[in-house]
Amino acid sequence: MQLLDAWYVVALSSAVVADRPTAVQFHGQNFVLWRDTDGQVGVLPDRCPHKGASLSSGSIRNGQISCGYHGWCFGRHGQCSSIPAQHTGEPMPHRAQTRAIPAREAYGFVWIWWARDPLASLENLPPLPEVGPLPEDADPTWRHLEGEVVWQANWLRVLEAFMDLTHAPFVHSGSFGAMAADQLMPEEHWVRGDSLYERVLAPRDRHYRADQGRGLRAWFNSDAKESPDDTSAGAGVQHIQLWLANVSLVRVVFGDFQISLCTAHVPMADGQTRNLWRHFRSFLRTPLADGNARGRVDRFMAEDQRVVETLTPLHPDLEGRGDLLLASDAMTLGLRKLLREKRSAGLLL
Ligand code: FES
Numbered sequence: 001m002q003l004l005d006a007w008y009v010v011a012l013s014s015a016v017v018a019d020r021p022t023a024v025q026f027h028g029q030n031f032v033l034w035r036d037t038d039g040q041v042g043v044l045p046d047r048c049p050h051k052g053a054s055l056s057s058g059s060i061r062n063g064q065i066s067c068g069y070h071g072w073c074f075g076r077h078g079q080c081s082s083i084p085a086q087h088t089g090e091p092m093p094h095r096a097q098t099r100a101i102p103a104r105e106a107y108g109f110v111w112i113w114w115a116r117d118p119l120a121s122l123e124n125l126p127p128l129p130e131v132g133p134l135p136e137d138a139d140p141t142w143r144h145l146e147g148e149v150v151w152q153a154n155w156l157r158v159l160e161a162f163m164d165l166t167h168a169p170f171v172h173s174g175s176f177g178a179m180a181a182d183q184l185m186p187e188e189h190w191v192r193g194d195s196l197y198e199r200v201l202a203p204r205d206r207h208y209r210a211d212q213g214r215g216l217r218a219w220f221n222s223d224a225k226e227s228p229d230d231t232s233a234g235a236g237v238q239h240i241q242l243w244l245a246n247v248s249l250v251r252v253v254f255g256d257f258q259i260s261l262c263t264a265h266v267p268m269a270d271g272q273t274r275n276l277w278r279h280f281r282s283f284l285r286t287p288l289a290d291g292n293a294r295g296r297v298d299r300f301m302a303e304d305q306r307v308v309e310t311l312t313p314l315h316p317d318l319e320g321r322g323d324l325l326l327a328s329d330a331m332t333l334g335l336r337k338l339l340r341e342k343r344s345a346g347l348l349l
């Protein structure tokens, strides 16, 4: 299933560099990403128009991608600038070009515009989704980490899992889910445009019963201060938001102590999704705590992966004929309704 005429994250910005190409698989097709001499990201199909070699197996020369087979060079707009075997002075054949995919960078990610009509004008593309709030990378009051993990599951199933509240006490009973009440109904939820949001109370006392007195949680618990985000004494707040096509943000706020996890769920193929995550914490900002924080993200991602990879059928059931969704699945229902609307508009294939 593909959502068309949408911005998708396809890579972490940090993964795209100036001295070597990066291969990305997206909706079953292969692309090459790199950075030109101005630092701008180029995205082209990973196929040289000459004889079909993989451009990502080539190299970067003067900010252009150079095919490893006969050395043709392409700029980020897809134009061919050099055919070494041609005699100097010969005009560049008109057909020596490839189709550039519109790309932008924001929030630490590379985004591409996935058009319904690939030949349509690239003028006046809609703006990127406004993902946030997210700390700036240079903000010294936050520490951030990045990572990625591939799941054998459809990207829409994965997207749903990141908005699915009621699985937490079961799937995550070995990690942060120990904090969760069985009845996790959102305090507030809405759908605006292509974004869904929900806010949930995170009761602190149940959270800390799980491993009171140990590690980060004990430290976190002992010093937590109240803030406007504390809706009641002893409670924190969890904000979960999703932006189509493929970004989720989970923010857990206990006063000044906050954790945010922004994840892009990149559709590699119909049954394969690459989760690119950026994790931010406002406490224990020393690099010495990175190993612990990364271990926690890896652990709860693995908990989700185990169950999401078992879901059948492969795609979410937009008609509601196969699944039995209830009021407690409000966000899943909201997302599926939005996807049905996209499909009616010819934007979900
Ligand atoms: S196949 Fe790429 S230059 Fe020949």
Ligand SMILES: [Fe+2]
Residues within 6 Å of the ligand: 161, 167, 168, 171, 172, 304
């Ligand atoms: Fe989960």
